[in-house]
Amino acid sequence: MGFIACDTEPVDPVLLDNIGNNPGGSTGSFTVNFNGETYTATTTLAVINNGMLVVSGLRGSQGESVSFAVPNPAVGTFSGDDLIMYYQPTGSSYQYLNFNMEETSGSxxxxxxxxxxxxxxxxxxxxxxxxxxxxxxxxxEFTAGAFTNISYTGTLPGGGGGNPTDDVFTAALDAMDYPIANVAVAVADGGLGETISINGLDAVQNKVVLTIDASLTPGTYQITGNMLEDVVGARYVTVSPESVYMATTGSIVINSKTEDRIAGTYSFSATNGTDVVNFTGTYDVDYSF
Structure with missing residues (x-):
């Protein structure tokens, strides 16, 4: 299950593209209130893959669902730019998303x-x-949502009883080393083809995000700030204060790419409308979901 983007506003690819192939089972309950009623899921799905938790509550057999994705899941509260949340109504290729071009919502x-x-x-x-x-x-407005004892597949970030990830993501902010604590990778269908999203998160959940068209081969690809035309992109998201720095110039280099791993370097300048940040770094991650 992946996000399907609209033609006029591309969706940030954070939901795992193959959650439907990794059912967490139908145990537990999933409810949320909207449009004057309580939505009760008839099937629940959850998976943790490459540091990303995706939970879905499906109702009936016609594709209706409420879903959200959380990077580096742990007990605690996540909000705003850390999340992708959406409601998929029956019979539509569009969704209700927790963000638009001006703001984000949700927790x-x-x-x-x-x-x-x-x-x-x-x-x-x-x-x-x-x-x-x-x-x-x-x-x-989606309110009073609750998910209780939802079974999941996959391994918690940091081990959680399994093997730690071998993904690598390095970053330098304005030529100073920027420590990355966790790496989360996702693949989603943005309507025009699959996109790889590589998220490098620091200890307080600020993140450097690279997006790469999954069909690309090794080479150098420019960032111009045109989200509808660029085949690669980048941004920097801070938690406190909440701010999004969108890349306006730069490039992402793919040095190597196989069926399951992609590696290379990146550099970009990004702005939140007031301040400018400059990032450089490397990545070497598994994207085989």
Missing amino acids: VNITNIDALNQTVSGTFSFTGWWSNDEEDVEPI
């Missing part, structure tokens, strides 16, 4: 992760904006 509070029994519980809420911004559709 996920993970209250318990039982690594022995591989279940996860917590609460969530978000405002969902219609992903086709050419249509005048009112946003929807």
Whole structure:
């Protein structure tokens, strides 16, 4: 299961593309209130892959679902730019997303992760904006969301009883070493083909994000700041204060690419409209989901 982007606003590829092939089972419960009713999932799915937790509650057999993705899951609260959250209505190729071109919304509070029994519980809420911004559709408030004892597959970041990841992501901010604590990788279908998203997170969840068209071969690809035309992109997201620095110039170099790994270097300048940051670094990650 992956995000399907609209034609006018590309979706940040953070949901795992193959969650449907990694069902966490139908145990546990998943509910959320919206449009004057309580949505109760008939099937639950959850997977942890390359540091990313994706939880979905599906209702019926026609594709209706509410889903969210959390990088580096642990007990605690995640909000805003750390998350991708969405509602997929039946019979539509568009979704209600927790972000638009101007703002983000939502929070996920993970209250318990039982690594022995591989279940996860917590609460969530978000405002969902219609992903086709050419249509005048009112946003929807999703409130009192709860997921309880949802079975998951995969391994928690940092081991969690399994083998630690061998992914590598390095960064320098304005020529000074920038420590990366965790790496999360996802592949999603943005409507025009698959995109690889590589997230390098520091200890307080600030993150450097690279996006790469999955069809690219080794070479050098320029970042111009045109999200609809560029085949690569980058940004820097800070938690406190909350801010998004979008890359306007730079490049991503793919040195090697196989069926399961991609490696190279990057450099970019990014701005939040006021300040400018400059990043350089390397990446070598597994993207075979």
